[in-house]
Amino acid sequence: MTEIEYRLMLSEAVVKAGPVSLEALDAGMDPHDLRLRRGDSPAAFAVGPLSSGQRWDGVVDLRPGIYHLWCSLPGHWKLGMHATLRVVP
Numbered sequence: 298m299t300e301i302e303y304r305l306m307l308s309e310a311v312v313k314a315g316p317v318s319l320e321a322l323d324a325g326m327d328p329h330d331l332r333l334r335r336g337d338s339p340a341a342f343a344v345g346p347l348s349s350g351q352r353w354d355g356v357v358d359l360r361p362g363i364y365h366l367w368c369s370l371p372g373h374w375k376l377g378m379h380a381t382l383r384v385v386p
């Protein structure tokens with residue numbers, strides 16, 4: 298997943314459920330973070346904020362469903378920094 302001003306680009310739009318390797322790269326000029334939430338669940342997985350050029354790698358355990366990913370820095374969602382990931386069984 299790559300973040301620039303003001304987009305959030307997923308390398309894949311659909312992944313299989315289970316442990317999923319996630320890489321977040323801030324390829325923009327400004328800091329960005331990453332939030333991840335399944336459906337309307339209030340629990341958001343959080344990474345960052347990352348600074349320009351910084352990368353985060355990790356593994357998240359994802360159940361089937363629709364996940365929303367976004368940058369939570371002020372105004373960034375509205376400017377287009379959000380994406381949807383589909384997790385299939």
Ligand SMILES: [Cu+2]
Nearest residue numbers: 329368370373
């Ligand atoms: Cu951002």
